[in-house]
Amino acid sequence: MQKIKKVKFLDLSVNDQKERLELHNVLERCLDHGQFVMGHEIENLESNLSKFVGRKHCISVSSGTDAIYLALKALNIGEGDEIITTPLSWIATANAIAMTSAEPVFCDIEKDLNIDPNSIENLITARTKAIVSVDYTGNLADYDKLQEIAKSRNLLLIQDGSQSFGSSYKGKMCGSFGLISGISHNPMKVFGGLGEIGSIYTEDDEIADRLKILRYNGTVNKEFLKYKSLNFRADALQAAFLNLRLATLPGKLKKRKKIAESYSKAFSDICEIPSETKNSKRVFYTYTIQSDERDALMRHLSENNIETKIQHPLLMSQQKPYSNCISNCPNALKIVKRILCLPIHESLDQDDVDYVIEKVREFFR
Ligand SMILES: Cc1ncc(COP(=O)(O)O)c(C=O)c1O
Incomplete structure (x- = not known):
């Protein structure tokens, strides 16, 4: 496409x-x-x-x-x-x-x-x-x-x-x-x-x-x-x-959920997709995937006109003013190198969503 x-x-x-x-x-x-x-x-x-x-x-x-x-x-x-x-x-x-x-x-x-x-x-x-x-x-x-x-x-x-x-x-x-x-x-x-x-x-x-x-x-x-x-x-x-x-919030949450469902269906076999805590109903502020090939994927999507974001590239404990604070977060140190947020907002149309899916899958192929 x-x-x-x-x-x-x-x-x-x-x-x-x-x-x-x-x-x-x-x-x-x-x-x-x-x-x-x-x-x-x-x-x-x-x-x-x-x-x-x-x-x-x-x-x-x-x-x-x-x-x-x-x-x-x-x-x-x-x-x-x-x-x-x-x-x-x-x-x-x-x-x-x-x-x-x-x-x-x-x-x-x-x-x-x-x-x-x-x-x-x-x-x-x-x-x-x-x-x-x-x-x-x-x-x-x-x-x-x-x-x-x-x-x-x-x-x-x-x-x-x-x-x-x-x-x-x-x-x-x-x-x-x-x-x-x-x-x-x-x-x-x-x-x-x-x-x-x-x-x-x-x-x-x-x-x-x-x-x-x-x-x-x-x-x-x-x-x-x-x-x-x-x-x-x-x-x-x-x-x-x-x-x-407040009146339009449920509609927005529904639209984001639908996009997230399309992404999750398409990506579950190629990267770590967002999870949902047991007994909860989550919303999608961001759609954050995890992959060891995060940086290359981000470059590939950018070359194809898809904006993504690493939210956040540094843990709070890695920021200079907090680097002397007590911290014990081995998993977080690994995970922060793997996270990438894909576009998920109300202005995306079905073409946009299909295009993101196609380009992410193309990268992993
Ligand atoms: C988890 C979290 N806490 C606090 C804030 C701070 O909120 P505000 O930007 O309204 O000051 C944000 C905003 O991005 C946030 O994501």
Whole structure:
């Protein structure tokens, strides 16, 4: 098949004319009421997301990074604490930990790219205070095991569900695991705004109150300072856009799932295809394959006008500022050299998908 058009890895332009018009209408509505900070757009979003996720409290914030940072701060995590996390995530996870002055400790991952619960125990010390799990690529971690470890070792569990909003485990939605969950809704995410925004979830009333105070310069009623903090409030415009996009999320997830099914059917005999945690329903933030011939495959696809991405080429533990942290991740060190993300987004048509399949198979032939 000849292909002149590039198959983009990501397409953030809004091509659906109905959605474009609706987004314009939302903007008009906001221009009319003029409430750009907090107010009813934020209240609607928090109420809708708390229902969607099935958790008592949703607190919107300025980004996913801030969501994880505030979750840790709300649990009084700071200097002298060690936080066990996966080495394979966007660097925001480790940065959020480090910016509280706690130290990230990197455990190992499994073949499914998520935290390996069996690698946690050996890294627990008297200073270990929490586990931050990341649901990588759209696949939820093994929360039965993680919750068991957290309970038996008296550790706090925090979920970084930034890549997996919309997925579920034993019927419970992403956002409802651990004491607190933090989610990114940046535009790259399947459920993303037109700019930076994030959300935090908890069942606990006291934690929710603390999060709301920390979100706005540590103040109560704007005037009385309770904690030292900064401004992490979400943008009301982004909240309004997200509110609109919540209705189209199931359709987007379905489209991505269909593409993933076509890929998996075509690639299961030639490379490692994405897996799905037992008893869970995953989403596809990325479609990440694993192959020893990753670099050559990436070159072949690029020569054929197909954009791919290595997400991420370095483990967080390999980044210079974290290279002295405690880490024990032999599997992750091997896996990070084998991962490659193929294009999977709503703007791909059947021709694009067939073309990617043809070129990947051609390479392995
Ligand atoms: C796993 C993970 N955690 C945290 C973040 C940070 O989110 P944000 O970009 O909204 O700050 C991201 C974003 O890419 C992410 O993928």
